[in-house]
Amino acid sequence: MFLKNNKVKMLGIIILTVLGVYIGLEYVLPLFAPFIIAYLVAAALSPVVKFLNRKIKLPKLLGAILSLSLLSSLVGFILYNICDILLTQVVALLKNFPIYLSVLTGYVDNLCTGCDKFLGIKLGTVQNFIYTNFDGVLVIIKNKIMPVITTRSINLLIGMVGFVGILLIMLVSILLLIKDDEQYREGVRNSVFYKDIHVITSKLSHMGIAYLKTQGIMLLLISLVCTIAMFLIRNKYALLVGVGIGVVDAFPILGSGMILLPWAVINLFQKDIYSAAIILTAYVGCQLLRQTVEPRLFGNRIGIKPVYTMMAMYVGVKVFGFLGFLLGPVGLVMIITIIKEARNRIDGSKLQEVTSENHE
Template sequence: MVINNKKIKLLLILILSIVGVYIGFEYILPLFIPFILAYLIAAAILPVVRFLYRRIRMPKIFGGIISLGILGTGFGWILCYLVDLLLKQLTVLLRNLPIYLSVLGSFMDRFSEGCDKFFGIQLGTVQSFIYSNFDGLLVIVKNKIIPVITTRSINLLIGIVGFAGIILIVLVSVLLLVKDEDQYSESFKNSFFYQEIHIVTGKLSEMGIAYLKTQAIMLGLIGAVCTVGLLLIHNKYALLIGIAIGIFDAFPILGSGLILVPWGIIEIINKDLYSGAILLTVYLCCQLIRQFLEPKLLGSRIGIKPVYTLMSMYAGVNLFGFAGFILGPIGLVIVTTIVKECKERLVITKEM
């Protein structure tokens, strides 16, 4: 009877933990994201702030301003460099757009002719059908797509203004946390639920470090596989493109397939079967690495079986979208930590 009561209690704790994590991630977390981000930034710059305070007795708020300035300058330089690179690439694309349109037109003509021959119909039938429907496509773009783009642009502008306000809140919060970090730390340690919260946050910290290490390993492996594949097809920019695909593959909604698969298909259409086969094989290797190695690495580092980590990623993406790729494993760690701690306490209580 005691055992059954224990099982019922653990089951209730498990259900309440899952429901609590879902409600927290869905409704509460969005309200505190700026302050969580501020806490992470403050934790990152605190060593510098403390060093300046110990060495030259610089007030912590000034040390925080200097640290934020250095961090913001570095981030801004990287962002400006990437934007400049993107604009240069876009300029080259627009300059060569007539050439690309000409190549696309020739490809469509060959494609139409191939369809005519394949279906045994009169030459020019598919081409006439495509061109006759092109005007209708332009009308759809003008009447439906362009107004939507205009509306989205206005919403984007409003979002940018709101984002600037959030950034301001984050910066002010960082300075306040740095300025009174001793008081906040002491207040947190004296709180009633400090031990329970500390156990969960400690586990999450371990998981965060493990996640970053795992992604670094995945980036290196996938970048290396892509680079080798591009070297096999004698690409002049194998290393650069390989690293770029490795970074792109880290995004679960995007992935390397958006680059490698169309590229491979285009090479096959252009009758370069060797290059097409290499690119598609590289994509397959990337998928195998991502699907099988990542859960194993992440699961072994956080003490959770790989299949459970994969299940949590899948459930997280379905529940929370793109952010669920990270929130899923985090939720799994929170639930397992709570259940494990409660289980140990129930055992101790029983023994007493």
Template sequence: MRLSGKQKRAFRFIGITAAVYLSFRFLLPLVIPFLLAYWIGLAVTPSAKWMKEHLRIPEVAGAVIMMLLAGIILAGVCFLLGEQLVQQLSRLAERLPGYLDTAQRWLEGCCRSAERFFHLEDGLLLQKAGQMLQNAGEQLQSTIMPMVMENSVSIVVWVIEVTTVLAITIMAAVLSVKEREGIRKLKEESMYSREIQMVCKPVARVGQAYLRSQAIILVIIIAICITGLFLIGNTYSVVLGILIGLLDALPLFGTGTVLIPWALILLVTGNFYQAAVLLTVYLVCYFIREILEAKLMGKRTGMTPLETMLVMYVGLRLFGLIGLFLGPIGWLLIKEIDKTLKVA
């Protein structure tokens, strides 16, 4: 039976989807350090070539120098942010009893008002609320403590694994610079060179475009949120700025989930300057994401918000939390490979 053009395309699309899913499920965990190493090598190669031409430094040594500089800068930034994070978390822990007392007084006031409104016995709602909070605290404690004890060894193993993978990635990045010509020649002389190019080009283009754009946008938005909270004198500007910035990476939430209600509360209480700053931060973050996504990703590979939400949910169901990132990348790869095979 001869297949029609639509049937052929449907089978091709199903095959590509299955191949991408199986690659993400079984192959990606094995090769991801080397993919990262290859991209790092590509990033430092121009600087290494410049150092070789102008400073007479060997290309591999130049690549190592650039990686060390990037690592030192990244470590410095992380140290400064981490220091502020620890200080603000310590301050929060010191003031937490006062915050809890304020919350308790607010709860007591709400319960008394409700008792008067519904003509209930004095102290009834407050007693029930206290019992519920006590039960919730006991249940949380009984759940968290065993979990911490059981997973303490797993955390140590995870740290060792991450350190090992990081070391392998750095060494592989240096070797990828050293053996760049050999890798290129191997791809060109392979009997599957056409197929390799057909798959690798869209994979590299889409993967780099998505990860690079999301990383740049995330850093910029976190910096904007921290700056805005610092301007209104918030004591926990770094902690909250990082959390709000991370929310922006999720289409279901975004910075508006926190900033808009917060700004409205400030408006109602008469804090117009702080409300204006938070609304400005929200608008700046919104337009930054819209502009940079269109610029960095390009309209050809861009996705609508509904499409992004759908593939992120599918990725979450298939791969867990990391699927929030693998979902969009996988969908873009499927479309790009399908388009390439259609043209071929």
């Protein structure tokens, strides 16, 4: 009976935990995300501020302003240069798009002619079929998709204005958190729920940071490998393509092979052995990084199998959209942490009951 009650209790805890994590990520997190980010930045800058206060007696508020200004300048400088290169390559791509479209049209015509000959039908049949349907697609894009893009552009502009306001709130929050960090910490420690929450948040912090750190490192490494490969084959949009492949590789269903393998095959058909070899080498390098570096950084540290992480990313994308590839695994970490802690407490209470019965 005792074991049966424990199973029912654990089932209830699992259901409530999954439901609570979903509600938290879907509805609560967007409300508090700016302040969570502000807390993380403040925690990172706090040692620097304390060092300045201890060594040169610089007031905490001034130290916070100085360190935050230096960090913002550094991040802004890096982002500016990266965005400048990416925008330059995007503009060049758009200018040359008609040329690439013409080349693509030539490939399609050759493919259609080959299909006509293979099927033994009149030349131009497949080509007419594709172009007729393509005209319909253009009509749909003009009448339905373009108005939506225009509307979204206006919403994006409004969103950018709102983002500036949120950024200002974050900056002020960072300064206030650093200035009175001891008071905030003391207030949290005196809370009635501090011990219960701290047990979970400390483990969750370790696991969550490990995951985010892993994904950031993997995105950087794979983007770097692909960018180097693009430079070696003298691609004009090396950084743009490399970063794009790195982002695509972060999704569990897609992966870098979705882009690199067809690209290599096309180069082989064009008898460009050098480019095909470089691209295949980049693909193998990406796979080796995923198979060796990622488990060491993430899976082995927190005991979660990579396949479960991929499942969580897939479910996260389905439930939360684009950000789900981050929120999914974070939600999995939260669920596992809370359930493990609940199970330990249930086992602990069971042990205490057995011990008391033996004493009696």
